[in-house]
Amino acid sequence: MARMKDYYKEKVAAELQSEFGYKNIFQIPKITKVVVNAGVGRAIVDSKKLDEVVAGIAKLTAQAPVVTKARKSIAGFKLREEMNIGATVTLRGDIMYEFLDRLVNITLPRVRDFRGLKPNAFDGHGNYSLGIKEHGVFSEISFEEAMSPFGLQVNIATTAKTDDEGRALLKKLGFPFKDQG
Numbered sequence: 001m002a003r004m005k006d007y008y009k010e011k012v013a014a015e016l017q018s019e020f021g022y023k024n025i026f027q028i029p030k031i032t033k034v035v036v037n038a039g040v041g042r043a044i045v046d047s048k049k050l051d052e053v054v055a056g057i058a059k060l061t062a063q064a065p066v067v068t069k070a071r072k073s074i075a076g077f078k079l080r081e082e083m084n085i086g087a088t089v090t091l092r093g094d095i096m097y098e099f100l101d102r103l104v105n106i107t108l109p110r111v112r113d114f115r116g117l118k119p120n121a122f123d124g125h126g127n128y129s130l131g132i133k134e135h136g137v138f139s140e141i142s143f144e145e146a147m148s149p150f151g152l153q154v155n156i157a158t159t160a161k162t163d164d165e166g167r168a169l170l171k172k173l174g175f176p177f178k179d180q181g
Contacts, residue, residue: 002097004104004173012172020165029126029160030099034096036061037068037153038135039086047084053150054087059140060101060152065089102139103154104174110137116178119167126160128170129153 013028022028038057040050052068057065065087073081091099108114111132121129134149137142160166171177 002094002101004101005094005097008097008173012169015172016165016168019168029158029165031096031100031156031158031169031173032092033157034079034091034099035088035157036091036099036148037086037155038087039153040150041085049148049150050084050087052148056135056141056150057087057089059154060135060138061091061167062095063089063091076110100156100173105175107132107138108176110139112138114176116176119177122163122166124163125170126158126166128158128166130155130156 013025013030016022016028017025027125035097036039036057038053041051054065054067066089067084068086068088070081070083084101108117117130123129130153132152132154135152136149158166160169167177
């Protein structure tokens with residue numbers, strides 16, 4: 001089952017309620033969705049690269065990604081409107097919590113020279129974004145599949161009203177933030 005979801009319900013929600021003084025349980029911040037994106041600039045020249053990225057994201061998230069298209073043409077990049085340029089997947093519910101659990105407890109410790117997540121990568125409304133330079137750090141990806149690495153962007157949307165509430169939520173869920181000193 002979703003270990004992180006159970007941990008949130010049993011422990012984190014009560015801690016947040018007492019810390020911030022929420023009177024109603026619906027005021028307690030929670031994670032609503034996780035969006036995983038990968039832009040593939042090399043797809044302009046080689047369309048097989050996009051297929052590799054789609055397969056990689058599907059393997060990481062256990063969900064089929066949507067291929068994103070360019071909104072407008074940019075001549076300097078040889079990019080035309082409606083050209084396939086990336087892949088994205090939105091995770092919710094148990095799959096979202098399982099992905100976050102694997103990200104925090106397995107993947108991030110495998111990143112080389114990892115010193116913690118940036119604590120200031122919030123958007124002002126409690127949502128957090130992080131970038132992963134190579135998808136090969138995920139345990140689901142074998143060494144052979146990581147031969148053509150690509151980067152990912154992971155956006156975590158929360159119901160928190162401020163960055164402090166969002167930071168407290170993610171910190172209590174085990175996200176390893178750098179010290180702000």
